[in-house]
Amino acid sequence: MRKQVPVEKGKSYEIEIKTLGTSGEGVGRYQDFTVFVPYALPGEKVMAVIDEVKKTYAKGHVKEILTKSADRVEPVCGIYDKCGGCQLQHLDYMAQLKAKRQQVIDAVTRIGKQPDLFVEPTIGAATPWNYRNKMQFPIGREKGKTIIGCFAQGSHEIIDTRDCHIQKEGNNDVVNAVREIVAKLNIPVYNEDKHTGVLRHVVGRVGKNGDIMVVIVTAVKNMPREKEFVKMLRAKLPKVVSVHQNIQTYHNNVIMGRDTKLLWGRPTIQDGIGRLNFHISPRSFFQVNTAQAEVLYNKALEFANLTGQETVIDAYCGTGTITLFLAQKARSVIGIEIVKPAILDAQKNARDNNVRNAEFIVGDATQVMPRLYKQGVRADVVVVDPPRAGCTPTVLETFANMKPDRIVYVSCNPASLARDIALLDELGYKAIKVQPVDMFPCTSHVESVCLLTRKEKTAE
Numbered sequence: 239m240r241k242q243v244p245v246e247k248g249k250s251y252e253i254e255i256k257t258l259g260t261s262g263e264g265v266g267r268y269q270d271f272t273v274f275v276p277y278a279l280p281g282e283k284v285m286a287v288i289d290e291v292k293k294t295y296a297k298g299h300v301k302e303i304l305t306k307s308a309d310r311v312e313p314v315c316g317i318y319d320k321c322g323g324c325q326l327q328h329l330d331y332m333a334q335l336k337a338k339r340q341q342v343i344d345a346v347t348r349i350g351k352q353p354d355l356f357v358e359p360t361i362g363a364a365t366p367w368n369y370r371n372k373m374q375f376p377i378g379r380e381k382g383k384t385i386i387g388c389f390a391q392g393s394h395e396i397i398d399t400r401d402c403h404i405q406k407e408g409n410n411d412v413v414n415a416v417r418e419i420v421a422k423l424n425i426p427v428y429n430e431d432k433h434t435g436v437l438r439h440v441v442g443r444v445g446k447n448g449d450i451m452v453v454i455v456t457a458v459k460n461m462p463r464e465k466e467f468v469k470m471l472r473a474k475l476p477k478v479v480s481v482h483q484n485i486q487t488y489h490n491n492v493i494m495g496r497d498t499k500l501l502w503g504r505p506t507i508q509d510g511i512g513r514l515n516f517h518i519s520p521r522s523f524f525q526v527n528t529a530q531a532e533v534l535y536n537k538a539l540e541f542a543n544l545t546g547q548e549t550v551i552d553a554y555c556g557t558g559t560i561t562l563f564l565a566q567k568a569r570s571v572i573g574i575e576i577v578k579p580a581i582l583d584a585q586k587n588a589r590d591n592n593v594r595n596a597e598f599i600v601g602d603a604t605q606v607m608p609r610l611y612k613q614g615v616r617a618d619v620v621v622v623d624p625p626r627a628g629c630t631p632t633v634l635e636t637f638a639n640m641k642p643d644r645i646v647y648v649s650c651n652p653a654s655l656a657r658d659i660a661l662l663d664e665l666g667y668k669a670i671k672v673q674p675v676d677m678f679p680c681t682s683h684v685e686s687v688c689l690l691t692r693k694e695k696t697a698e
């Protein structure tokens with residue numbers, strides 16, 4: 239017989255918070271029943287009002303903190319309580335790093351079934367502020383005014399943002415300039431519910447020397463007052479070097495569409511990691527925290543343990559960042575990526591950085607990997623950095639079929655990393671260690687690099 243749910247919507251309960259959940263919310267129990275309480279911290283006792291009750295858990299909000307954690311700090315941001323962009327500003331930075339390590343430990347233990355896998359302490363950032371080189375905010379209208387900012391947590395309500403503390407200053411300048419220009423030119427903004435209007439999102443990217451790229455995402459092909467928009471933007475932002483329009487006509491949550499039009503300036507923006515220089519186009523993936531990306535890539539390179547003799551595959555390679563890092567120490571590297579402009583960037587990046595031992599293939603890794611295997615391609619080391627969903631079983635099986643000595647798995651989602659580690663274990667690869675790296679301070683997100691080695695070879 240199922241146990242009765244001991245909490246009721248609208249009522250308050252005293253909850254002792256034990257851990258942080260994957261979205262940074264406090265997790266506690268009331269009479270052995272799980273209750274999620276955003277903003278509450280481990281070690282705290284809170285009075286929580288229940289907002290939602292499900293069969294196996296409930297969600298609530300803090301009415302009163304009864305016992306305060308020693309790690310609780312005052313959030314820096316004035317709109318922290320409304321905005322969904324950050325989840326951990328109220329937690330001391332050192333404690334954030336510990337909580338992220340625990341998140342990885344929990345995932346590899348529960349999902350990956352590897353309780354003995356060693357998770358290193360999280361490598362923190364030199365500063366938890368002003369690190370995001372990329373901003374993508376929705377544009378809306380409220381009470382007749384143009385608003386631009388993050389969505390509120392768990393909703394599509396836009397929270398007008400003027401000074402985001404995790405964005406690089408250049409991106410805040412973009413938001414404030416675009417808000418003013420759109421209001422002045424009276425360009426219609428997109429209405430998500432009705433699927434009407436023009437302006438959907440603004441994307442800002444800050445590169446080397448503070449250079450700025452602006453991408454304005456529209457729901458229609460022809461943007462009204464396009465020329466005036468560009469002229470005013472350039473006048474307001476002297477550091478802008480590239481302005482694009484991206485067209486996204488579908489009624490869905492995808493931020494950018496396939497078509498991008500250069501409105502003014504350079505087609506790409508440049509950024510540097512280590513001694514390498516990268517061209518990045520509007521739709522190409524590039525790590526949002528440039529300083530920590532170098533730490534992450536050096537860790538991946540260390541785990542790859544290259545001697546200069548290896549053939550390496552870099553699956554999900556984006557603009558070829560990790561590929562070019564690896565190429566410095568390998569005989570040859572093959573990068574695979576589904577977004578064509580990113581592969582074009584990667585090829586240009588290889589040429590510009592004088593890297594001659596990297597080759598790039600555009601396509602879905604699930605199709606490209608088995609094709610390469612059939613063609614007789616083998617890798618000594620595989621590096622993989624998939625999106626949040628992780629790898630498909632086909633990709634992992636093909637890795638195993640190629641019998642590389644090592645697999646270096648870079649992941650932005652501990653849950654899919656843990657799931658894939660479990661499958662790789664069945665396929666003959668033992669996870670040796672995981673290194674979390676804090677790419678996203680003040681948020682609940684954590685990046686990790688995991689080293690796996692071939693069991694058969696270890697036994698030889």
Ligand SMILES: C[S@@+](CC[C@H](N)C(=O)[O-])C[C@H]1O[C@@H](n2cnc3c(N)ncnc32)[C@H](O)[C@@H]1O
Nearest residue numbers: 523525554555556559575576602603623624625
């Ligand atoms: C987390 S990013 C990593 C990019 C790169 N390694 C870096 O650090 O800049 C994941 C990349 O996988 C690409 N991607 C997504 N699905 C893919 C697929 N099915 N096959 C190949 N690439 C894919 C995305 O476009 C994105 O560039």
